[in-house]
Amino acid sequence: MNAPTTPSTALDKHTGEPLRPTDGQLALAEAVRNGETRETHGTQTVPASRYTDPAHFEAEKRALFDRLPQVLCPSALLPEPGMAVPHDQTGRPLLITRDKQGEAHVFLNVCQHRGTRLVEGEDVQCSSKLVCPYHAWTYQLDGRLLALPRADTFPGLDKAQYGLKELPSCEAGGLIWFSPQADADFSLAETLGEDFSAFAMEQSFLFRRRTHTVKGNWKLIMDAFLESYHVLRLHANTIGPFFKDGITAGDTVGPHMRSAVGRLEEVEGVDFTDMAALRRVITFAYQLLPATVIVPSPDYVNVMVLMPQAHDLTLVEDFMLIPEAPATDKARDHWERSWALLDGGVFGSEDFRAAELGQQGLESGAVDHITLGTLEGGIKRFDETVQEYLRAVN
Structure with a gap:
């Protein structure tokens, strides 16, 4: 193992206060x-x-x-607003995003028009919007349907009812968790988050x-x-x-x-x-x-x-x-x-x-x-x- 490079007293970058163990x-x-x-x-x-x-x-x-509830990735995978990354390895087509307010979300990576996969690959993408490659239905990173071509051909369609399907999630201590169940309890994730905050994760x-x-x-x-x-x-x-x-x-x-x-x-x-x-x-x-x-x-x-x-x-x-x-x-x-x-x-x-x-x-x-x-x-x-x-x- 290499010699540690941490200073004699580790500081929280945001507050300037010394980091302390739980x-x-x-x-x-x-x-x-x-x-x-x-x-x-x-x-x-x-x-x-x-x-x-x-x-x-x-x-x-x-x-x-x-x-x-289970961990998907560290927060550092999406460090800035306007980022998204597909995640398929749980057996579900997931899409992790960080919206323009900095909040993390976990969606099903499925366009609400015809069920097309919305974002391909496995790399982090930087964008203020999510555009379906099939018919260009466009979503905000918070999941809301923003626009669709030829909206006049969908009479009576309420865009508010066509947002991406979001799964319960929690960001705590530098980790993004999600749950397949709607009644998820993330209280232990938040408790453990205090430990991980002590490591400045x-x-x-x-x-x-x-x-x-x-x-x-x-x-x-x-x-x-x-x-x-x-x-x-x-x-x-x-x-x-x-x-x-x-x-x-x-x-x-x-x-x-x-x-x-x-x-x-x-x-x-x-x-x-x-x-x-x-x-x-x-x-x-x-x-x-x-x-x-x-x-x-x-x-x-x-x-x-x-x-x-x-x-x-x-x-x-x-x-x-x-x-x-x-x-x-x-x-x-x-x-x-x-x-x-x-x-x-x-x-x-x-x-x-x-x-x-x-x-x-x-x-x-x-x-x-x-x-x-x-x-x-x-x-x-x-x-x-x-x-x-x-x-x-x-």
Whole structure:
């Protein structure tokens, strides 16, 4: 990992005030300092079929991905008013926009005239309007139908009734969430947003974005970020040495999980109320139900959004957020090295590859359950949470 570039005291760019951790972040940091590890007692198991059974996967989709609020992308993907980006990986034709007032929206990417896809591609587009390529029906970025050619040929048509179909969404802490359900409750997204605001995520710059295709079950990818047992082994040649003899603490925010890891010799005497100082010695990780992982490093943040396609296939979109746009070649090179280390190395070549190898092994039938030690309790807790949602629906 590269040396951090954050100042001794991180400041909020908008208020000029020092960034401070939330109470929850402070509690986890103190637990690390006090050596209060979150370990389970005894060996536990999870049935292998929960990773290999297509029917079980379909049940998870219905209970989780078709019902719960979930992260789509960081706010930094659309940093300015007048931007839009298509998003298809959830299985729905979505369109994320930021209107001229700066408010984010999530629509179905479907023209209300004849159902044509409104915006093509996957790149962010800058425009004050959305124009259908078929008949040029034109929409505002807030979804309102603005104009249509030959309006006289649609007698009695009320434009107010032909706005884009909007899905419930929420922007909090530098993340844009959406929900497939009309009665969505985003209160936990807003609560977690306080944590992410402490990392200054809503004022970050999106440095890089990449989608990985992983031939593995989505939970095998989540599992890698729910335990630290593998870090010194799988990541021995990358980030493993930075976590040697680390102490891990964790808690939950509703169904979402939050963890912190640090070394006792490094945290002694550190002022944890100084966010920059805290981030230099404590590495936080967030596992958001259903399938988002957020890992803040000392000077940047990785947001990974998992989008399951099948029981053995997952798309992972990785976003790297940095404090500000690189102003020099030296700064750009620094961030490029960080991006190459994590996205291409630690995540792409190690964590995601391990998930693929695990899928291959479980599909063979050689084991009928995975075995979890006391350092892997987060995986069991996550499995239990998923099962609770499945029972609630079925």
